[in-house]
Amino acid sequence: MSDVSCDDRGRLTETLTQTLRAELKGTGLRDPETMLEVWVTPANGDWVIVQHYANGTSCIVAMGAHWEGAVPNPA
Numbered sequence: 010m011s012d013v014s015c016d017d018r019g020r021l022t023e024t025l026t027q028t029l030r031a032e033l034k035g036t037g038l039r040d041p042e043t044m045l046e047v048w049v050t051p052a053n054g055d056w057v058i059v060q061h062y063a064n065g066t067s068c069i070v071a072m073g074a075h076w077e078g079a080v081p082n083p084a
Contacts, residue, residue: 015068018061031057034078049076 025031031048039045042063049056056076061067
């Protein structure tokens with residue numbers, strides 16, 4: 010895979026959910042035109058960071074393995 014892989018938002022989201030069985034774990038606004046998402050495949054701990062642009066394009070900007078979600082402190 011190249012450093013950055015881009016596609017239409019719908020197609021990329023479908024690939025993440027249907028092919029990789031990834032689940033959306035978090036989102037954040039980078040700027041008024043850009044949203045970041047963290048996707049994780051629970052079965053193997055692989056993770057992907059996707060950057061969505063206002064024009065409908067989405068790009069995988071980082072990926073890795075061994076995801077560990079933060080555990081909230083007990084109340």
